Amino acid sequence: MSYLKDEPLDVRTVAHQVVSAERGGVVTFLGAVRNHHAGRAVLRLEYSAYGPMADAEFSQIIAEAESRWPAKVAAEHRVGTLEVGDVAVVVVAAAPHRDAAFDACRYVIEAIKRRVPIWKREYYVDGTVGWVDPTASAGVSF
Amino acid sequence: MSYLKDEPLDVRTVAHQVVSAERGGVVTFLGAVRNHHAGRAVLRLEYSAYGPMADAEFSQIIAEAESRWPAKVAAEHRVGTLEVGDVAVVVVAAAPHRDAAFDACRYVIEAIKRRVPIWKREYYVDGTVGWVDPTASAGVSF
Protein backbone atom coordinates (compact mmCIF):
# COMPACT_ATOMS: atom_id res chain seq x y z
CA MET A 1 0.00 0.00 0.00
CA SER A 2 1.30 3.44 -0.93
CA TYR A 3 0.28 6.95 0.13
CA LEU A 4 0.83 7.99 -3.49
CA LYS A 5 -2.00 7.46 -5.98
CA ASP A 6 -1.99 7.92 -9.73
CA GLU A 7 -5.76 8.10 -9.94
CA PRO A 8 -8.35 10.55 -8.51
CA LEU A 9 -8.38 10.71 -4.71
CA ASP A 10 -11.58 9.86 -2.89
CA VAL A 11 -11.95 11.71 0.40
CA ARG A 12 -14.42 9.16 1.73
CA THR A 13 -12.07 6.25 1.18
CA VAL A 14 -9.40 8.09 3.16
CA ALA A 15 -11.86 9.08 5.90
CA HIS A 16 -13.12 5.51 6.31
CA GLN A 17 -9.63 4.49 7.43
CA VAL A 18 -9.87 6.62 10.59
CA VAL A 19 -13.49 7.43 11.46
CA SER A 20 -15.10 5.35 14.20
CA ALA A 21 -17.85 5.57 16.79
CA GLU A 22 -15.28 6.63 19.44
CA ARG A 23 -13.84 9.41 17.29
CA GLY A 24 -16.58 11.97 16.77
CA GLY A 25 -14.40 14.88 15.59
CA VAL A 26 -13.12 14.62 12.03
CA VAL A 27 -10.99 17.29 10.35
CA THR A 28 -10.17 16.99 6.67
CA PHE A 29 -7.69 18.99 4.65
CA LEU A 30 -8.05 18.81 0.92
CA GLY A 31 -5.67 20.59 -1.43
CA ALA A 32 -6.91 21.15 -4.97
CA VAL A 33 -5.11 22.48 -8.04
CA ARG A 34 -5.64 26.23 -8.30
CA ASN A 35 -6.12 28.03 -11.61
CA HIS A 36 -3.38 30.57 -10.89
CA HIS A 37 0.14 30.42 -9.46
CA ALA A 38 3.02 32.89 -9.45
CA GLY A 39 0.90 35.31 -11.49
CA ARG A 40 0.27 32.84 -14.32
CA ALA A 41 -2.86 31.01 -15.41
CA VAL A 42 -2.37 27.29 -14.78
CA LEU A 43 -3.52 24.78 -17.40
CA ARG A 44 -2.51 21.54 -15.68
CA LEU A 45 0.35 20.13 -13.62
CA GLU A 46 2.38 17.02 -13.00
CA TYR A 47 3.39 15.70 -9.60
CA SER A 48 6.36 13.36 -9.39
CA ALA A 49 7.82 11.74 -6.27
CA TYR A 50 10.71 9.77 -4.87
CA GLY A 51 8.30 6.95 -4.14
CA PRO A 52 9.91 4.77 -1.44
CA MET A 53 11.16 7.77 0.56
CA ALA A 54 7.82 9.57 0.19
CA ASP A 55 6.01 6.55 1.62
CA ALA A 56 8.50 6.28 4.48
CA GLU A 57 8.07 9.98 5.32
CA PHE A 58 4.26 9.78 5.15
CA SER A 59 4.32 6.83 7.49
CA GLN A 60 6.70 8.57 9.90
CA ILE A 61 4.74 11.85 9.90
CA ILE A 62 1.45 10.08 10.62
CA ALA A 63 3.09 8.09 13.44
CA GLU A 64 4.40 11.33 14.94
CA ALA A 65 0.94 12.94 14.85
CA GLU A 66 -0.72 9.87 16.34
CA SER A 67 1.78 9.72 19.19
CA ARG A 68 1.42 13.44 19.91
CA TRP A 69 -2.39 13.61 19.86
CA PRO A 70 -5.10 11.02 20.63
CA ALA A 71 -6.00 10.93 16.95
CA LYS A 72 -5.97 8.60 13.96
CA VAL A 73 -4.71 10.10 10.71
CA ALA A 74 -4.88 8.95 7.09
CA ALA A 75 -3.49 10.71 4.02
CA GLU A 76 -3.05 10.32 0.29
CA HIS A 77 -1.18 12.34 -2.34
CA ARG A 78 -1.85 12.26 -6.04
CA VAL A 79 0.97 11.84 -8.57
CA GLY A 80 0.88 12.17 -12.36
CA THR A 81 -1.06 14.69 -14.42
CA LEU A 82 -3.74 16.82 -12.69
CA GLU A 83 -6.15 19.40 -14.09
CA VAL A 84 -7.34 22.57 -12.35
CA GLY A 85 -9.74 21.60 -9.56
CA ASP A 86 -8.36 18.07 -9.14
CA VAL A 87 -7.53 17.07 -5.57
CA ALA A 88 -3.77 16.77 -5.02
CA VAL A 89 -3.69 15.83 -1.33
CA VAL A 90 -6.12 14.64 1.32
CA VAL A 91 -5.43 14.46 5.07
CA VAL A 92 -8.08 13.21 7.48
CA ALA A 93 -7.64 13.28 11.26
CA ALA A 94 -10.25 11.75 13.55
CA ALA A 95 -10.26 12.07 17.33
CA PRO A 96 -12.65 11.93 20.25
CA HIS A 97 -12.37 15.72 20.52
CA ARG A 98 -12.03 18.39 17.88
CA ASP A 99 -8.88 20.08 19.21
CA ALA A 100 -6.79 16.97 18.66
CA ALA A 101 -8.32 16.43 15.22
CA PHE A 102 -7.54 20.01 14.11
CA ASP A 103 -4.00 19.95 15.53
CA ALA A 104 -3.13 16.53 14.11
CA CYS A 105 -4.50 17.39 10.66
CA ARG A 106 -2.58 20.64 10.50
CA TYR A 107 0.63 19.02 11.76
CA VAL A 108 0.45 16.38 9.05
CA ILE A 109 -0.20 18.71 6.10
CA GLU A 110 2.57 21.09 7.24
CA ALA A 111 5.00 18.17 7.60
CA ILE A 112 4.02 16.74 4.20
CA LYS A 113 4.89 20.04 2.56
CA ARG A 114 8.19 20.30 4.41
CA ARG A 115 9.44 16.72 4.32
CA VAL A 116 7.84 14.49 1.68
CA PRO A 117 9.87 14.33 -1.57
CA ILE A 118 7.25 15.36 -4.11
CA TRP A 119 7.69 17.83 -6.96
CA LYS A 120 5.27 19.81 -9.03
CA ARG A 121 5.67 20.88 -12.65
CA GLU A 122 3.19 23.51 -13.78
CA TYR A 123 2.04 23.97 -17.38
CA TYR A 124 0.72 27.50 -17.92
CA VAL A 125 -1.89 28.78 -20.35
CA ASP A 126 0.81 30.98 -21.99
CA GLY A 127 2.73 27.84 -23.02
CA THR A 128 5.53 28.10 -20.43
CA VAL A 129 6.38 25.34 -17.98
CA GLY A 130 7.91 25.75 -14.52
CA TRP A 131 9.03 23.79 -11.48
CA VAL A 132 7.19 25.01 -8.39
CA ASP A 133 9.79 26.20 -5.88
CA PRO A 134 8.47 27.50 -2.54
CA THR A 135 12.02 28.63 -1.66
CA ALA A 136 12.29 30.93 -4.70
CA SER A 137 10.98 34.48 -4.47
CA ALA A 138 9.05 34.00 -7.73
CA GLY A 139 7.60 30.71 -6.44
CA VAL A 140 8.73 28.91 -9.56
CA SER A 141 11.96 27.95 -11.38
CA PHE A 142 12.14 27.55 -15.15
CA MET B 1 -32.75 28.40 3.40
CA SER B 2 -31.77 27.28 6.88
CA TYR B 3 -28.52 26.08 8.38
CA LEU B 4 -30.57 23.50 10.29
CA LYS B 5 -31.46 20.23 8.55
CA ASP B 6 -33.74 17.46 9.73
CA GLU B 7 -32.27 14.93 7.33
CA PRO B 8 -28.77 13.43 6.95
CA LEU B 9 -26.07 15.99 6.18
CA ASP B 10 -24.10 15.60 2.97
CA VAL B 11 -20.55 16.98 3.26
CA ARG B 12 -20.22 17.34 -0.50
CA THR B 13 -23.32 19.49 -0.78
CA VAL B 14 -21.90 21.82 1.86
CA ALA B 15 -18.45 21.83 0.25
CA HIS B 16 -19.86 22.69 -3.17
CA GLN B 17 -21.10 25.99 -1.74
CA VAL B 18 -17.56 27.23 -1.16
CA VAL B 19 -15.04 25.32 -3.27
CA SER B 20 -13.78 27.01 -6.44
CA ALA B 21 -10.77 27.04 -8.76
CA GLU B 22 -9.35 30.07 -6.89
CA ARG B 23 -9.68 28.41 -3.48
CA GLY B 24 -7.37 25.40 -3.45
CA GLY B 25 -7.28 24.83 0.34
CA VAL B 26 -10.36 23.23 1.85
CA VAL B 27 -10.72 22.37 5.53
CA THR B 28 -13.73 20.42 6.72
CA PHE B 29 -14.87 19.81 10.27
CA LEU B 30 -17.37 17.05 10.75
CA GLY B 31 -18.85 16.22 14.15
CA ALA B 32 -20.40 12.77 14.49
CA VAL B 33 -22.40 11.25 17.33
CA ARG B 34 -20.07 9.34 19.65
CA ASN B 35 -21.01 6.07 21.30
CA HIS B 36 -20.04 7.30 24.78
CA HIS B 37 -20.56 10.49 26.75
CA ALA B 38 -20.19 11.33 30.41
CA GLY B 39 -19.24 7.72 31.13
CA ARG B 40 -22.44 6.29 29.63
CA ALA B 41 -23.05 4.31 26.47
CA VAL B 42 -25.12 6.43 24.09
CA LEU B 43 -27.98 4.86 22.16
CA ARG B 44 -29.20 7.90 20.20
CA LEU B 45 -29.80 11.60 20.70
CA GLU B 46 -32.09 14.46 19.79
CA TYR B 47 -30.98 17.91 18.78
CA SER B 48 -33.44 20.76 19.14
CA ALA B 49 -32.91 24.42 18.30
CA TYR B 50 -34.31 27.92 18.61
CA GLY B 51 -34.61 28.01 14.83
CA PRO B 52 -34.74 31.68 13.82
CA MET B 53 -32.04 32.71 16.29
CA ALA B 54 -29.86 29.74 15.34
CA ASP B 55 -30.02 30.75 11.69
CA ALA B 56 -29.22 34.37 12.55
CA GLU B 57 -26.20 33.30 14.62
CA PHE B 58 -24.94 30.93 11.93
CA SER B 59 -25.18 33.70 9.38
CA GLN B 60 -23.41 36.18 11.67
CA ILE B 61 -20.62 33.76 12.60
CA ILE B 62 -19.91 32.90 8.96
CA ALA B 63 -19.87 36.60 8.05
CA GLU B 64 -17.37 37.23 10.86
CA ALA B 65 -15.07 34.46 9.64
CA GLU B 66 -15.28 35.62 6.02
CA SER B 67 -14.42 39.19 6.99
CA ARG B 68 -11.51 38.09 9.15
CA TRP B 69 -9.93 35.64 6.69
CA PRO B 70 -9.90 35.48 2.87
CA ALA B 71 -12.11 32.41 3.02
CA LYS B 72 -15.59 31.24 2.11
CA VAL B 73 -17.40 29.18 4.74
CA ALA B 74 -20.49 26.99 4.66
CA ALA B 75 -22.05 25.06 7.52
CA GLU B 76 -25.02 22.88 8.41
CA HIS B 77 -26.30 21.44 11.68
CA ARG B 78 -28.59 18.48 12.01
CA VAL B 79 -31.71 18.60 14.21
CA GLY B 80 -34.05 15.80 15.26
CA THR B 81 -33.12 12.22 16.15
CA LEU B 82 -29.59 10.99 15.41
CA GLU B 83 -28.00 7.57 15.86
CA VAL B 84 -24.40 6.86 16.85
CA GLY B 85 -22.13 7.70 13.91
CA ASP B 86 -24.57 10.16 12.31
CA VAL B 87 -23.09 13.51 11.36
CA ALA B 88 -24.37 16.33 13.59
CA VAL B 89 -22.48 19.28 12.17
CA VAL B 90 -20.44 20.09 9.07
CA VAL B 91 -18.28 23.19 8.58
CA VAL B 92 -16.34 23.69 5.35
CA ALA B 93 -13.89 26.58 4.84
CA ALA B 94 -12.24 27.13 1.47
CA ALA B 95 -9.45 29.63 0.82
CA PRO B 96 -6.59 30.25 -1.59
CA HIS B 97 -4.19 29.18 1.18
CA ARG B 98 -4.48 26.56 3.87
CA ASP B 99 -3.80 28.77 6.90
CA ALA B 100 -6.91 30.84 6.28
CA ALA B 101 -8.98 27.71 5.66
CA PHE B 102 -7.86 26.08 8.93
CA ASP B 103 -8.33 29.27 10.97
CA ALA B 104 -11.74 30.09 9.52
CA CYS B 105 -13.03 26.53 9.97
CA ARG B 106 -11.90 26.39 13.58
CA TYR B 107 -13.31 29.83 14.36
CA VAL B 108 -16.71 28.83 13.02
CA ILE B 109 -17.01 25.51 14.86
CA GLU B 110 -15.90 27.10 18.14
CA ALA B 111 -18.40 29.93 17.69
CA ILE B 112 -21.20 27.51 16.81
CA LYS B 113 -20.64 25.68 20.08
CA ARG B 114 -20.53 28.88 22.09
CA ARG B 115 -23.28 30.92 20.48
CA VAL B 116 -25.82 28.94 18.43
CA PRO B 117 -28.93 27.98 20.44
CA ILE B 118 -28.99 24.22 19.94
CA TRP B 119 -29.60 21.58 22.61
CA LYS B 120 -28.81 17.92 22.80
CA ARG B 121 -30.77 15.25 24.62
CA GLU B 122 -28.96 11.94 25.03
CA TYR B 123 -30.66 8.57 25.36
CA TYR B 124 -28.36 6.07 27.06
CA VAL B 125 -28.19 2.31 26.72
CA ASP B 126 -29.02 2.00 30.45
CA GLY B 127 -32.41 3.66 29.84
CA THR B 128 -31.59 7.05 31.33
CA VAL B 129 -31.97 10.31 29.44
CA GLY B 130 -29.96 13.50 29.98
CA TRP B 131 -29.51 17.03 28.68
CA VAL B 132 -25.94 17.59 27.57
CA ASP B 133 -24.53 20.48 29.61
CA PRO B 134 -20.93 21.50 28.84
CA THR B 135 -21.05 23.87 31.85
CA ALA B 136 -21.80 21.06 34.32
CA SER B 137 -18.94 19.05 35.82
CA ALA B 138 -20.70 15.79 34.92
CA GLY B 139 -21.26 17.04 31.37
CA VAL B 140 -24.96 16.26 31.61
CA SER B 141 -28.07 17.32 33.55
CA PHE B 142 -30.95 14.99 34.26
Added chain:
Amino acid sequence: MRIRVLLFARYAELMGQTELGIEVDAPATVRTVLDTLRARAGGAQLPPSPMVARNQVHAQLDTALEDGDEVAVLPPLAGG
Protein backbone atom coordinates in the same frame (compact mmCIF):
# COMPACT_ATOMS: atom_id res chain seq x y z
CA MET C 1 -46.00 45.83 28.76
CA ARG C 2 -46.36 42.48 27.09
CA ILE C 3 -43.38 40.11 26.68
CA ARG C 4 -43.38 36.83 24.79
CA VAL C 5 -41.23 34.31 26.66
CA LEU C 6 -39.69 31.26 24.98
CA LEU C 7 -38.34 28.30 26.93
CA PHE C 8 -36.18 25.53 25.51
CA ALA C 9 -34.88 22.07 26.29
CA ARG C 10 -34.38 21.49 30.02
CA TYR C 11 -35.97 24.81 31.01
CA ALA C 12 -39.08 23.98 29.00
CA GLU C 13 -39.23 20.68 30.90
CA LEU C 14 -38.81 22.39 34.28
CA MET C 15 -41.65 24.80 33.61
CA GLY C 16 -43.83 22.46 31.58
CA GLN C 17 -44.20 24.88 28.67
CA THR C 18 -42.25 26.23 25.71
CA GLU C 19 -43.90 29.59 25.29
CA LEU C 20 -45.88 32.03 27.43
CA GLY C 21 -46.98 35.66 27.38
CA ILE C 22 -46.38 37.72 30.50
CA GLU C 23 -47.15 41.28 31.59
CA VAL C 24 -44.43 43.33 33.29
CA ASP C 25 -44.38 46.96 34.41
CA ALA C 26 -42.17 49.39 32.49
CA PRO C 27 -39.25 49.96 32.78
CA ALA C 28 -38.32 46.28 32.59
CA THR C 29 -35.18 44.32 31.87
CA VAL C 30 -34.53 40.67 31.17
CA ARG C 31 -34.07 40.30 34.92
CA THR C 32 -37.66 41.45 35.49
CA VAL C 33 -38.88 38.65 33.20
CA LEU C 34 -36.73 36.05 34.96
CA ASP C 35 -38.02 37.17 38.37
CA THR C 36 -41.58 36.77 37.07
CA LEU C 37 -40.79 33.29 35.77
CA ARG C 38 -39.24 32.26 39.09
CA ALA C 39 -42.57 32.89 40.79
CA ARG C 40 -44.29 30.43 38.43
CA ALA C 41 -44.47 26.65 38.85
CA GLY C 42 -41.05 25.10 38.20
CA GLY C 43 -39.42 28.52 37.82
CA ALA C 44 -37.54 28.29 41.11
CA GLN C 45 -35.21 25.77 39.47
CA LEU C 46 -33.98 28.23 36.84
CA PRO C 47 -30.33 29.16 37.50
CA PRO C 48 -29.44 32.63 38.84
CA SER C 49 -27.95 33.85 35.56
CA PRO C 50 -29.15 31.81 32.60
CA MET C 51 -28.10 32.64 29.06
CA VAL C 52 -30.80 34.82 27.49
CA ALA C 53 -31.73 36.36 24.17
CA ARG C 54 -33.86 39.38 23.34
CA ASN C 55 -35.51 39.30 19.91
CA GLN C 56 -33.18 36.47 18.80
CA VAL C 57 -29.97 38.22 19.83
CA HIS C 58 -27.82 37.25 22.83
CA ALA C 59 -28.59 39.64 25.72
CA GLN C 60 -27.67 40.34 29.34
CA LEU C 61 -29.74 40.29 32.50
CA ASP C 62 -29.85 44.10 32.53
CA THR C 63 -30.81 44.44 28.84
CA ALA C 64 -33.81 46.82 28.69
CA LEU C 65 -37.05 45.55 27.14
CA GLU C 66 -39.78 47.14 25.07
CA ASP C 67 -43.41 46.24 24.69
CA GLY C 68 -43.80 43.25 22.38
CA ASP C 69 -40.26 41.94 22.87
CA GLU C 70 -39.46 38.25 22.70
CA VAL C 71 -37.25 36.95 25.52
CA ALA C 72 -35.75 33.47 25.23
CA VAL C 73 -34.25 31.67 28.22
CA LEU C 74 -31.49 29.42 26.90
CA PRO C 75 -30.18 26.35 28.73
CA PRO C 76 -26.44 25.62 28.32
CA LEU C 77 -25.82 25.31 24.58
CA ALA C 78 -24.82 21.91 23.27
CA GLY C 79 -24.66 22.27 19.51
CA GLY C 80 -21.77 21.19 17.32
Added chain:
Amino acid sequence: MRIRVLLFARYAELMGQTELGIEVDAPATVRTVLDTLRARAGGAQLPPSPMVARNQVHAQLDTALEDGDEVAVLPPLAGG
Protein backbone atom coordinates in the same frame (compact mmCIF):
# COMPACT_ATOMS: atom_id res chain seq x y z
CA MET D 1 33.32 2.88 -2.70
CA ARG D 2 30.26 2.77 -4.94
CA ILE D 3 27.33 5.18 -4.43
CA ARG D 4 24.02 5.12 -6.28
CA VAL D 5 22.89 8.69 -6.98
CA LEU D 6 19.27 9.61 -7.67
CA LEU D 7 18.25 12.92 -9.26
CA PHE D 8 14.73 14.29 -9.39
CA ALA D 9 12.61 16.94 -11.06
CA ARG D 10 14.61 20.05 -11.99
CA TYR D 11 17.94 18.50 -10.98
CA ALA D 12 17.30 15.50 -13.23
CA GLU D 13 16.64 17.97 -16.05
CA LEU D 14 19.84 19.93 -15.35
CA MET D 15 21.99 16.81 -15.47
CA GLY D 16 20.04 14.94 -18.12
CA GLN D 17 19.67 11.77 -16.04
CA THR D 18 17.69 10.44 -13.09
CA GLU D 19 20.12 7.86 -11.76
CA LEU D 20 23.88 7.22 -11.91
CA GLY D 21 26.51 5.14 -10.13
CA ILE D 22 29.67 6.88 -9.00
CA GLU D 23 32.90 5.82 -7.30
CA VAL D 24 34.25 7.91 -4.41
CA ASP D 25 37.21 7.33 -2.10
CA ALA D 26 36.50 6.48 1.54
CA PRO D 27 35.89 8.24 3.86
CA ALA D 28 33.16 10.05 1.98
CA THR D 29 30.20 12.24 2.91
CA VAL D 30 27.21 13.53 0.98
CA ARG D 31 29.37 16.55 0.18
CA THR D 32 31.88 14.31 -1.60
CA VAL D 33 29.08 13.02 -3.84
CA LEU D 34 27.85 16.56 -4.62
CA ASP D 35 31.38 17.69 -5.49
CA THR D 36 31.65 14.75 -7.89
CA LEU D 37 28.30 15.65 -9.47
CA ARG D 38 29.35 19.29 -9.89
CA ALA D 39 32.24 18.17 -12.09
CA ARG D 40 29.78 16.42 -14.46
CA ALA D 41 27.82 18.03 -17.30
CA GLY D 42 25.05 20.26 -15.89
CA GLY D 43 26.25 19.71 -12.33
CA ALA D 44 27.63 23.22 -11.95
CA GLN D 45 24.04 24.47 -11.74
CA LEU D 46 23.25 22.47 -8.59
CA PRO D 47 22.82 24.84 -5.61
CA PRO D 48 25.53 25.00 -2.89
CA SER D 49 23.43 23.19 -0.28
CA PRO D 50 20.62 21.17 -1.84
CA MET D 51 18.30 19.04 0.26
CA VAL D 52 19.65 15.48 0.29
CA ALA D 53 18.67 12.03 1.49
CA ARG D 54 20.80 9.00 2.31
CA ASN D 55 19.08 5.66 1.93
CA GLN D 56 15.67 7.38 1.80
CA VAL D 57 16.15 9.41 4.98
CA HIS D 58 16.77 13.19 5.08
CA ALA D 59 20.49 13.81 5.55
CA GLN D 60 23.04 16.62 5.84
CA LEU D 61 26.00 17.56 3.67
CA ASP D 62 28.39 16.07 6.24
CA THR D 63 26.48 12.80 6.66
CA ALA D 64 29.02 9.96 6.29
CA LEU D 65 28.46 7.37 3.57
CA GLU D 66 29.13 3.66 3.28
CA ASP D 67 29.75 1.50 0.27
CA GLY D 68 26.49 0.78 -1.55
CA ASP D 69 24.59 3.77 -0.15
CA GLU D 70 21.90 5.54 -2.14
CA VAL D 71 22.15 9.34 -2.17
CA ALA D 72 19.21 11.37 -3.51
CA VAL D 73 19.56 15.04 -4.40
CA LEU D 74 16.19 16.68 -3.80
CA PRO D 75 15.04 19.91 -5.46
CA PRO D 76 12.84 22.19 -3.31
CA LEU D 77 9.83 20.11 -2.25
CA ALA D 78 6.45 21.10 -3.63
CA GLY D 79 3.99 18.48 -2.43
CA GLY D 80 0.69 19.16 -0.71
